[in-house]
Amino acid sequence: MTAQGTAAGGFGVPEPFGARLRRAMDTRGPLCVGIDPHASLLHAWGLADDVAGLERFSRTVVAALADRVAVLKPQSAFYERFGSRGVAVLERTVTEAREAGALVVMDAKRGDIGSTMDAYAAAYLDPGSPLFSDALTVSPYLGFGALAPAAEAAAAGGAGLFVLALTSNPEGREVQRAVGEGGSTVAATVLRRLAERNAGAEPLGSFGAVVGATLGDLSAFDLAVNGPLLAPGIGAQGATPADLPAVFGDAVGNVVPSVSRGVLRHGPDETGLRNSAAAFADAVRAAVT
Numbered sequence: 269m270t271a272q273g274t275a276a277g278g279f280g281v282p283e284p285f286g287a288r289l290r291r292a293m294d295t296r297g298p299l300c301v302g303i304d305p306h307a308s309l310l311h312a313w314g315l316a317d318d319v320a321g322l323e324r325f326s327r328t329v330v331a332a333l334a335d336r337v338a339v340l341k342p343q344s345a346f347y348e349r350f351g352s353r354g355v356a357v358l359e360r361t362v363t364e365a366r367e368a369g370a371l372v373v374m375d376a377k378r379g380d381i382g383s384t385m386d387a388y389a390a391a392y393l394d395p396g397s398p399l400f401s402d403a404l405t406v407s408p409y410l411g412f413g414a415l416a417p418a419a420e421a422a423a424a425g426g427a428g429l430f431v432l433a434l435t436s437n438p439e440g441r442e443v444q445r446a447v448g449e450g451g452s453t454v455a456a457t458v459l460r461r462l463a464e465r466n467a468g469a470e471p472l473g474s475f476g477a478v479v480g481a482t483l484g485d486l487s488a489f490d491l492a493v494n495g496p497l498l499a500p501g502i503g504a505q506g507a508t509p510a511d512l513p514a515v516f517g518d519a520v521g522n523v524v525p526s527v528s529r530g531v532l533r534h535g536p537d538e539t540g541l542r543n544s545a546a547a548f549a550d551a552v553r554a555a556v557t
């Protein structure tokens with residue numbers, strides 16, 4: 269069975285994302301590398317800030333890492349800024365990364381009313397779509413329930429969601445730690461709703477939370493959502509793999525630590541990218557075991 273397994277639930281039934289991710293984490297280690305083609309990185313790699321540069325950058329990251337890291341996470345914004353030709357590069361990047369064995373989390377942070385979420389789900393979570401990805405980052409700030417069409421499409425297509433809960437940036441606090449009608453913080457409500465969605469899933473639910481590695485002690489929050497915890501903020505934003513046990517406590521085994529610029533700055537040399545990802549992966553293993 270590859271990372272893109274299709275038949276664990278019986279012929280024609282896609283294997284759930286959570287199960288595929290758990291296997292990838294166990295065999296490759298849990299690291300996620302973000303593909304964020306900033307203009308400054310294109311320049312640093314000796315590439316032009318144009319569609320050809322974008323394509324070369326993306327192909328290099330995929331060639332260097334898709335056969336070894338559990339997850340690659342392209343950031344849609346850096347492709348969208350080139351219009352339809354940039355989105356075409358994003359499509360090829362997703363396809364090539366998946367063919368090479370990585371799971372792809374599309375970082376597009378979509379979130380809207382339910383009827384519009386249906387269309388976002390068709391774009392990213394329908395296996396027939398050119399942008400189909402193993403999982404999608406989504407925003408719950410139009411209400412967790414508004415994400416239901418995406419959750420249903422993900423379940424039907426063997427894909428997953430990563431719902432913003434406690435983001436890595438300092439500005440997130442005012443929204444995410446605000447206390448809602450029931451007396452819980454917004455983030456605690458998101459986490460509780462994820463736990464409900466993932467109840468009974470084995471070995472891991474398909475509905476994850478985004479929880480920044482930069483946030484320090486999170487013991488006030490119940491991170492036991494029976495789903496993956498995508499943890500950006502390692503590298504350029506200042507968190508390190510050594511921070512993970514203190515931030516995530518007992519949930520650390522379900523953490524997918526995510527690094528973008530911290531790895532990408534070692535390109536365009538493929539060996540440089542591989543060595544950097546391997547060093548992060550080793551540091552994660554040392555911190556978590």
Ligand SMILES: O=C(O)c1cc(=O)[nH]c(=O)n1[C@@H]1O[C@H](COP(=O)(O)O)[C@@H](O)[C@H]1O
Binds near residue numbers: 302405501505
């Ligand atoms: O959903 C995300 O991936 C995400 C959530 C979050 O809370 N913080 C965060 O930085 N991210 C994304 O993770 C990546 C971080 O990039 P680096 O700071 O270069 O490692 C960017 O693509 C961000 O958009």
